[in-house]
Amino acid sequence: MKVLTVNIERCVGCRLCELACSLKNTGEFNPSRARIQVIGFDEVFVLPVMCFQCENPYCAEVCPTGAITRDGATGIVRIIREKCTGCKICTLACPFGNVVFSSAEKVAVKCELCDGDPECVKFCPTGALEFRMADTATIHKKIALSEKLKRIYEGVK
Amino acid sequence: MGKTRQVIIGNSAAGLSAIKGIRKVDRVCPIILISVESCNAYSPVLTTYYLKGRISKEDFFIVDSDFYRSQGIKTVFGRKVIEVDPLEQKVRLDNGIDIMYDNLLIATGASPINLGSSGNGLDNVFSLRTIESAEGIFECAKTAKEVVLIGAGLISLQTGDALSKEGVKLTIIEQARQILPETVDDDCAAIVQKELESCGISILLGEKVKGIRRRGNKAIVTSHRGKELAADMVVVGIGVRPNIELVKNSGIKIDRGIWVDDTMRTNINNIFAAGDVSQGENLVTGRKEVLPNWINACRQGRIAGLNMAGSQWKYEGGLRETVTTIFGLTIVAIGLSRALNDGQRELLCCDSVGKVYRKIVLANNKIVGCVLMGSVKDAGILKHLISNRGDLLSWKERIVAFPLDLRQLLPSIAGC
Numbered sequence: 001m002k003v004l005t006v007n008i009e010r011c012v013g014c015r016l017c018e019l020a021c022s023l024k025n026t027g028e029f030n031p032s033r034a035r036i037q038v039i040g041f042d043e044v045f046v047l048p049v050m051c052f053q054c055e056n057p058y059c060a061e062v063c064p065t066g067a068i069t070r071d072g073a074t075g076i077v078r079i080i081r082e083k084c085t086g087c088k089i090c091t092l093a094c095p096f097g098n099v100v101f102s103s104a105e106k107v108a109v110k111c112e113l114c115d116g117d118p119e120c121v122k123f124c125p126t127g128a129l130e131f132r133m134a135d136t137a138t139i140h141k142k143i144a145l146s147e148k149l150k151r152i153y154e155g156v157k
Numbered sequence: 158m159g160k161t162r163q164v165i166i167g168n169s170a171a172g173l174s175a176i177k178g179i180r181k182v183d184r185v186c187p188i189i190l191i192s193v194e195s196c197n198a199y200s201p202v203l204t205t206y207y208l209k210g211r212i213s214k215e216d217f218f219i220v221d222s223d224f225y226r227s228q229g230i231k232t233v234f235g236r237k238v239i240e241v242d243p244l245e246q247k248v249r250l251d252n253g254i255d256i257m258y259d260n261l262l263i264a265t266g267a268s269p270i271n272l273g274s275s276g277n278g279l280d281n282v283f284s285l286r287t288i289e290s291a292e293g294i295f296e297c298a299k300t301a302k303e304v305v306l307i308g309a310g311l312i313s314l315q316t317g318d319a320l321s322k323e324g325v326k327l328t329i330i331e332q333a334r335q336i337l338p339e340t341v342d343d344d345c346a347a348i349v350q351k352e353l354e355s356c357g358i359s360i361l362l363g364e365k366v367k368g369i370r371r372r373g374n375k376a377i378v379t380s381h382r383g384k385e386l387a388a389d390m391v392v393v394g395i396g397v398r399p400n401i402e403l404v405k406n407s408g409i410k411i412d413r414g415i416w417v418d419d420t421m422r423t424n425i426n427n428i429f430a431a432g433d434v435s436q437g438e439n440l441v442t443g444r445k446e447v448l449p450n451w452i453n454a455c456r457q458g459r460i461a462g463l464n465m466a467g468s469q470w471k472y473e474g475g476l477r478e479t480v481t482t483i484f485g486l487t488i489v490a491i492g493l494s495r496a497l498n499d500g501q502r503e504l505l506c507c508d509s510v511g512k513v514y515r516k517i518v519l520a521n522n523k524i525v526g527c528v529l530m531g532s533v534k535d536a537g538i539l540k541h542l543i544s545n546r547g548d549l550l551s552w553k554e555r556i557v558a559f560p561l562d563l564r565q566l567l568p569s570i571a572g573c
Contacts, residue, residue: 061174061455061456061459062451062452062455064170064200064202064203064219064451065200065203065212065216065219066219066220083216085203085206085211085212085216086206086211086482087202087203087206087480087481088480088481088482088487089202089451089452089480091480091533091534091536091537092452092478092480092489092491092536092537092540093452093537093540094537095537095538095540095541096537096538097534097535097536097537097538099537100534101487
């Protein structure tokens with residue numbers, strides 16, 4: 001299973017991911033309709049946020065039409081448009097605000113990892129967004145953390 | 158495990174979630190599902206979407222017959238449970254047959270409150286809850302020119318939204334001084350009311366309905382002040398009442414609903430209750446309340462199911478929570494909609510021209526409720542801040558402002 005990972009230190013807040021996402025998913029260059037959004041924290045740092053594809057999705061649990069499903073093999077949580085009535089209960093259930101109602105499409109929408117080939121990753125110029133195997137993703141994180149600790153340690157020395 | 162005989166009464170949000178909960182832990186134990194309706198599970202939530210014509214009758218159903226088969230469920234549909242016997246561990250059906258259980262879940266839901274005897278037997282007086290009632294309204298609406306909605310709660314207004322069209326005169330009669338009295342505060346209600354009135358809907362507030370009678374083909378609604386409204390169709394939407402008749406005199410503790418603890422157990426250890434029929438803790442008020450909403454039913458049902466299968470889960474408590482779109486306005490109400498005492502404070506951000514209204518109710522830096530209209534993207538985040546009792550510190554002034562993406566609060570929610 002592959003996951004979308006974010007390296008905050010590499011993100012410069014250029015928002016190319018938002019444009020790539022909205023073009024691929026809505027046919028428009030319209031960041032407000034993107035499934036990924038770059039959030040700025042007091043100009044201190046920026047963080048791209050998208051659906052985490054939860055193992056036990058809050059949104060799927062409450063959907064009254066059973067329109068939200070999780071693909072066991074790929075881990076992708078999808079909204080079946082034909083089944084979505086636009087009741088918005090899922091938008092209330094997601095603790096992260098990652099399912100939103102699209103007034104243009106009249107259904108709830110979220111990041112569905114472009115069916116396993118995320119467009120945002122292709123356009124991220126700094127490599128802050130990556131799409132990789134879930135297990136190696138955590139190893140990379142550990143390596144990055146140990147390198148950071150090494151730098152801090154050398155700084156103190 | 159494996160041998161425990163699980164009996165579930167009720168085939169909607171709580172019952173279905175309980176099945177999934179049980180099967181998460183125990184793949185083999187026998188599950189018997191009893192439902193008064195003879196069809197597969199469907200969502201009462203969707204009835205107003207059906208009236209609007211957004212969905213067809215087939216779309217009502219959450220699961221198909223394959224679901225019950227694949228989960229190994231024995232279904233007893235079209236039968237009502239008339240009695241629960243905790244001593245003998247059995248339930249009696251309306252055809253006299255007894256079904257034995259080891260664990261029992263009561264998830265019988267709630268029914269619309271009717272107006273007593275008045276309006277009974279009139280074929281153009283409805284309340285909206287079941288597929289059957291939705292079909293009745295749908296048919297009647299084809300010819301109705303004058304429609305009276307009794308009660309200005311969510312279901313009534315959603316029904317009004319669905320029925321509102323060129324050439325139909327809609328009147329809403331409500332005994333409270335505002336519309337949506339159980340949902341939003343009076344300021345927000347006033348904005349919504351204005352919108353409704355601009356769509357040509359008449360709203361009578363502070364008027365109690367005394368009775369409904371027939372005159373020719375019309376139903377005549379009389380208010381306590383003697384006002385008379387003639388209607389081709391009347392829809393009564395004055396709230397719901399838990400379906401607790403089956404447990405009366407059984408020793409199961411009831412108040413307004415069936416009393417449950419945080420494991421969804423009633424006062425009897427192997428009898429659980431969940432969903433609209435139950436009365437469990439409201440995590441904002443700390444009191445036991447009936448919280449008839451879909452999300453609460455799903456959560457309670459799941460926890461009941463997990464515990465029936467031998468797990469030990471606790472529910473953090475439910476919330477009054479609602480999201481809906483009526484007449485183009487999207488409204489979210491979670492927890493308290495107004496400050497109730499001196500210890501609580503309200504933050505308000507309102508733009509009545511842009512039809513945006515955001516009220517946050519705070520108690521000691523913690524959010525205990527909100528009413529959002531127009532700008533609702535962060536509703537899920539606010540909801541989880543309320544249920545996690547997240548401390549807002551310096552963020553509180555920003556939350557109420559708009560447009561602001563509350564995902565900025567992610568670190569405080571994720572606890573990092």
